[in-house]
Amino acid sequence: MTGKLYVIGTGPGNPDQMTPEAARAVEASTEFFGYFPYIDRLALRPDQVKVASDNREELNRAQAALQRAAQGVNVCVVSGGDPGVFAMAAAVCEAIDAGPAEWRDLDLVVVPGVTAMLAVAARIGAPLGHDFCAISLSDNLKPWGVIEKRLRMVAEAGLVIALYNPISKARPWQLGTAFEVLRTVLPAETPVIFGRAAGRPDERMLVMPLGEADAARADMATCVIIGSPQTRVIARDGKDDLVYTPRFLAPGAT
């Protein structure tokens, strides 16, 4: 008799943005694996145990969670945002793929959530209103050269770009370099959104043109969205500007 393994996303951090499906998975679980700040978003019962760990040990965490589920425990692996976007769902699948055969028999339930770029986009208008991509700037798991190549290609393709993991103490220069690469492809006036902690009390939204985009405005809690040449800004008196990307593309535009 094995337990259930839930892999959930809390959403951006505002409890109002966590789905009832995720809340039910939390209720049904007795052991919680995840990064402290994400687990601490949950109001757990005394009988529910937190097994927190460093955010960089995702594969070990996934293996530990799978072991407990295989022992019959109902386990919940907690990510912020959506668990399938640069988060724990892939780590759990990696662990199953490389792990003992019985892990494939586990009842795995991945519960989707509102990922950061969607919460940031909603606060500022509709910058993701047309074709877009999500790219992690972390070069812990892929070579930086691949990241630069991808940034260049998606910018040339005319996609709006959401950057996850833009900056950290261990990765201080990557975002600035990414802006330099994108300036060689995109107009200097392309809007860049620094969306920090969307929906949380410490939320901070900032819009500046790519030509002046300053990496120092981002931290680990920031999702950076770079517009396409089609992205527009609507100025509003006494209100934040709206940033949106039209659904249509004029013939001739590329």
Next chain:
Amino acid sequence: MTGKLYVIGTGPGNPDQMTPEAARAVEASTEFFGYFPYIDRLALRPDQVKVASDNREELNRAQAALQRAAQGVNVCVVSGGDPGVFAMAAAVCEAIDAGPAEWRDLDLVVVPGVTAMLAVAARIGAPLGHDFCAISLSDNLKPWGVIEKRLRMVAEAGLVIALYNPISKARPWQLGTAFEVLRTVLPAETPVIFGRAAGRPDERMLVMPLGEADAARADMATCVIIGSPQTRVIARDGKDDLVYTPRFLAPGAT
């Protein structure tokens, strides 16, 4: 005294996947603008009025909603999934951008939701576990040539590709042509996911290699996810296969 204009996403259709924030926006609104099937997901009170319209008249619908909000009505514009992803938030911003000055003074609240690709990805494993993009196959609003170019470039860049609006009565050939384009770039064994109505009673998930991908398996309720060369399939006895894209990229891979 103007009303509030909420632009919400219901999520994929399963009420458990709609956020409390969206539910609250529904409670606070008295007039609802949107495509019938999306509005019908909401349990409205007798005093709440549905103003449904054809799904292709998005700009008109946005203008009508803005007019009512400017008249002091609390209005809710309803999209499926997330309102900022190929949905009404961009149409509302387009209408504000081109509309009368007073529309810029309206209290606009965009409420994010779980978009289709996240719900499909969760049901199948973690196919969006690494860099990915979302592209609409609808050539109503952009030239088909741009779509083909984008498909080629994002596939060459190694991104997983989520296709929205893959097929309709009016657009029967585009998805098949998209598969042909992608076959010139990606290995024939690249997993393709046909994710229909994720989380709803009529949900149907289908995985087949790109070499055999058949556009006829998709309908208007389907989100198609095409893996990258890194995407892997885990076979499980008596359970659906898991499809995931590892978080890491081996040096040398591109």
